[in-house]
Amino acid sequence: xxxxxxxxxxxxxRSMMRxxxxxxxxxxxxxxxxxxxxxxxxxxxxxxxxxxxxVLSLPAVNISIGDPxxxxxxxxxxxxxxxxxxxxxxxxxxTRVLSGTGWxxxxxxxxxxFGAWLDxxxxxxxxxxxxxxxxxxxxxxxxxxxxxxxxxxxxxxxxSALLEALSxxxxxxxxxxxxxxxxxxxxxxxxxxxxAADLASATGCSVRTLxxxxxxxxxxxxxxxxxxxxxxDAAERVQARxxxxxxxxxxxxxxSDQAHLTRDFTATLGxxxxxxxxAERA
Numbered sequence: 001x002x003x004x005x006x007x008x009x010x011x012x013x014r015s016m017m018r019x020x021x022x023x024x025x026x027x028x029x030x031x032x033x034x035x036x037x038x039x040x041x042x043x044x045x046x047x048x049x050x051x052x053x054x055v056l057s058l059p060a061v062n063i064s065i066g067d068p069x070x071x072x073x074x075x076x077x078x079x080x081x082x083x084x085x086x087x088x089x090x091x092x093x094x095t096r097v098l099s100g101t102g103w104x105x106x107x108x109x110x111x112x113x114f115g116a117w118l119d120x121x122x123x124x125x126x127x128x129x130x131x132x133x134x135x136x137x138x139x140x141x142x143x144x145x146x147x148x149x150x151x152x153x154x155x156x157x158x159x160s161a162l163l164e165a166l167s168x169x170x171x172x173x174x175x176x177x178x179x180x181x182x183x184x185x186x187x188x189x190x191x192x193x194x195x196a197a198d199l200a201s202a203t204g205c206s207v208r209t210l211x212x213x214x215x216x217x218x219x220x221x222x223x224x225x226x227x228x229x230x231x232x233d234a235a236e237r238v239q240a241r242x243x244x245x246x247x248x249x250x251x252x253x254x255x256s257d258q259a260h261l262t263r264d265f266t267a268t269l270g271x272x273x274x275x276x277x278x279a280e281r282a
Contacts, residue, residue: 001218001227007239008058008232008236009055009056009057009058009232010053010055010056011053011054011055011056011093011235011265011269012054012239012279012280013239014031014239014280015051015053016051016053019043019045019051019098020042020043020051021041021042021043021203022039022040022041023039023040023041023151024037024040025038025039025040025131025151025152025155026038027107027159028159030159030163031074031107031159031162031163031166033113033177033178033181033182034109034110034113034114034116034149034166034174034177034178034181035107035108035109035110035113035159035162036060036108036109036110036113037107037108038105038106038107038108038155038158038159039105039106039108040103040104040105040106040148040151040155041068041103041104042102043087043098043102043103043105044100044101045098045099045100045101046197047100049099050097050098050099051097051098051099052073052095052096052097053095053096053098054093054094054095055093055094055095055096056093056228056231056232056235056268056269057089057090057094058108058111058228058229058232059089059111059184059218059220059224059228059229060089060108060109060110060111060113060114060126061086061087061088061108061109061113061114061121061219062086062087062106062107062108062109063081063084063085063086063106063107063109063131063138063158063162064084064087064104064105064106064272065085065104065105065106065131065142065143065146065154065158066082066083066102066103066105066106066143066146067079067080067081067082067083067102067103067104067105068080068096068102068104069096069097069098069099070090070128071090071094071095071128072095072097073095073097075097077172078099078210079100079101079102080102081140081239082140082143082144082147083130083131083140083143084130084131084132084138084139084140084142084143085128085129085130085131086124086129086130086131086133086134087119087124087127088123088124088125088126088127088128088129088219088225089121089124089125089126089218090125090126090218091125091126091220091224092126093192093268093269093270098144099131103147105146105151105154105155105158106158107155107158107159107162110140110181110184110216111180111181111182111184111187111188111218111225112175112177112180112181112184112213112214112218113178113181113217114177114217115168115173115176115177115180115216115217115218116166116173116174116177116178117134117135117162117165117166117169118134119173119216120216121216121217121218121219122215122216122218122219122220123219124219125219125220130144132140134175135165137161137164137165138161138165142157142158142161145157145196146158148207157251176213176217177217180214180217180218182197182212183202183203183210184218184225186199186202186203187199187222187225187226187229188229190191190202191252191253191254192254193226193254194226194254195223195226196210196211196221196222196223196226199222199226200222204233208221227264228268230253230254230255230264231264231265231268231269233253234249234253234261234265234273235269235276237249238273238276238280239280240279243272244277246258246261246262246273249261261273
């Protein structure tokens with residue numbers, strides 16, 4: 001498999017890339033429309049060295065195997081056990097404090113893709129559950145079996161577990177998940193989509209139907225998804241280290257004015273756009 005570089009959702013990615021080995025791998029064709037990619041991170045720090053990595057997640061579910069610390073700015077001391085974890089869409093920033101030696105490998109779903117495996121994805125929002133609680137075949141043994149394998153073999157093992165579970169799901173539900181994910185591409189890439197009504201029009205359904213599908217397959221509202229993508233767009237623009245006209249960017253992203261973009265950006269990332277830009281330049 002070919003490594004894919006994409007740092008969306010990682011706050012200040014340059015700092016992380018200097019400290020860990022990070023890879024992103026494409027999903028197999030059989031999971032097309034449901035899994036966007038696999039990602040893997042490995043780290044090995046000297047005693048006493050720590051790296052706090054903040055993440056502003058894309059609106060997706062992650063199926064992870066490995067021994068990472070739990071999300072927290074002050075996690076309990078490691079080492080941590082090998083485990084399989086299903087992480088729903090986090091609506092807030094999260095922090096992982098890395099230390100010692102560890103690894104994590106995950107499948108990142110499309111927007112709505114996890115609805116193929118679970119009937120009510122909203123039950124996972126802002127939660128991380130042991131894999132076996134979501135599907136009996138996703139126990140911690142997956143992480144144990146993958147521990148001594150390379151990234152490619154580990155991703156293949158995880159893909160196999162996902163496909164096995166998928167084969168037992170209703171075809172209608174799997175098809176609907178792919179349709180939700182396909183429609184969500186407009187929320188991600190079409191700057192003219194600025195509201196749930198715009199997204200419903202782009203996908204050819206009513207606003208009420210769209211809201212029902214998002215609650216079931218995504219776990220958050222269409223409006224929330226649109227707004228999250230726009231804030232990530234703004235952060236990516238800053239990370240390009242090019243001069244940014246915030247008034248022009250606000251208009252481009254569908255905000256009524258710069259003040260509204262600044263307010264959303266600050267509330268989501270915990271820092272103003274100007275401060276974020278200064279930190280990136282530094």
